[in-house]
Amino acid sequence: MSGPTGTPGPARAATIVDVARAAGVSRQTVTRAVNDMAGISAATRERVLAAARELNYHPSRFGRGLVKPSARTLGLLVGDLTNPYYADLASTVLRLAADRGWNVVMAEPGSVADLVGGADAVVGFTGLALDRPGPGAPNLPVVEIDPPRVQPGHGRVELERATATGDAVRHLLGRGVRRPVVMDLPGSTSRGRAFTAAFRAAGVEPVAAPREAGWADLRDLDPDALVAFNDLDGFRLLRDLARDGVGVPERVKVVGVDGLAVGEFVTPRLSTLAIDLAEVARAALDLVVELSERRAGDPVRVVPHRFVARDST
Amino acid sequence: MSGPTGTPGPARAATIVDVARAAGVSRQTVTRAVNDMAGISAATRERVLAAARELNYHPSRFGRGLVKPSARTLGLLVGDLTNPYYADLASTVLRLAADRGWNVVMAEPGSVADLVGGADAVVGFTGLALDRPGPGAPNLPVVEIDPPRVQPGHGRVELERATATGDAVRHLLGRGVRRPVVMDLPGSTSRGRAFTAAFRAAGVEPVAAPREAGWADLRDLDPDALVAFNDLDGFRLLRDLARDGVGVPERVKVVGVDGLAVGEFVTPRLSTLAIDLAEVARAALDLVVELSERRAGDPVRVVPHRFVARDST
């Protein structure tokens, strides 16, 4: 609906040709001015930059990217960054990716704008989202962290839990625990299943409870240990227990999962299943590079949790 | 150094033409297969996809972006994501940006790979890095959060501190504080200066101490209040004080800055200068949109801190 010529359409962003026309020069003179290159008179440069400013001109990443080498972009899919677990992982990925000259576009599940379209490869907790790798969808290299099921062709970093869970359970049993509660999501996840299995192997039948249960909901079970879904939930439970005057670890022991550094600062300090997130990040990046260069088979890396006993058990 | 033709060079990534040649079809047939479009026989599609897989073909974001509308990309520059302050802000930015159809490329200072080249606009704590907006450098819309000094043409979100600092200081004085220590970075920052000014206005001269000082360094000053550089530092101090058996808040009061949610979970719960990060994020995004559409003057938004008194004071 814009006029025949000269009447700038309101929607379309200014392009290098618009600036060239406005400044009365050629396109590559605009390039020279805008990119601060040599071989252009000060006067011309000024005129061009003025025109660019006037038109609110911003060079297109795409035009530029097509023609000159530029950083590759890694799509990173994490859970809620509000959880330090994901934030810490992201922090390491950012650092390692930058070392290798990659940019990182990030998304939380539910806010995946166009991760796939904006990235050259994708890494992350795909269990949280990313269902749509349709037959012909832009098939990027993908590395999944802690995936619920294997996806052929994708790399994956598995977070091994069995060993550390065994250690934790042994630790609890050794301190007299007989009536543990394992808290988990509705469908049950590998974390919950691992604890349940380990307790059973020792002849103790744990009670299952929903992740978000509070002490008020659990009190009647008279539990002597609570396995929280993660550290954040563990903090919440510790606070509730303190509020109700329930002694931790004397009367009830509490274990978290994730190994958050802040667990050192709550009272009592929270025992937890920790994992080296820097190692997870490193493994994921190694795999994604591998995948984008050669086409490897089904590359897998395994990173183990370890049990960290602190004061809450 | 690759052969005359047919000998694939090792470095160069496969392009749509390579696939077309390998499959013996035209470029747009490749497009149809790869993008799962209609108007192509199943057999041809299979043949093309096989060739694509064989060549490890991944469509170029740039070629594609140039020709079809795609999400805009916001560059977000935050501090260490390991600090929940930045992580929480990033989380909100991610969500809001996705609502508006933007992608977000993220960087921490020191890991800024090519933020400027990879984004259509930049938002963040530019005080932490980003010095190089040279004369002709790719001039994107920029919104600075809590900038150390105003940069003409840039939008900015100012984090107002004076009011909340006054409240905090009044609160402390009201509880008998007379020998406060204000901890800050070497050059002193606006947060430190605000506290110092507020104490002086009330006729109390605070002692300045380096941000990373521990109780061992401060004990001899016999302070009755510690103003930590941020909440994380506050947690550290609380732990040290508990370890040394120093009563908080009876003997020493502790104030943090940032308003981290975990401050609710440490013991005693940390009093702090909080700010609504969602509001900061929203203001920054509003400005950046404004800046990339019209060219506004020097758009500014102000978001206030507020003092949250908890148990540590």
Add this chain to the structure above:
DNA sequence: CTGAAAGCGCTTACAG
């Protein structure tokens, strides 16, 4: 110091 030409990798009409 400045400009005309070619090409980066892709998709969108348009013919057949």
Add this chain to the structure above:
DNA sequence: CTGAAAGCGCTTACAG
């Protein structure tokens, strides 16, 4: 169902 042509916005040699 398939392909030849044009063009997206930019930069890189190459002439003048």
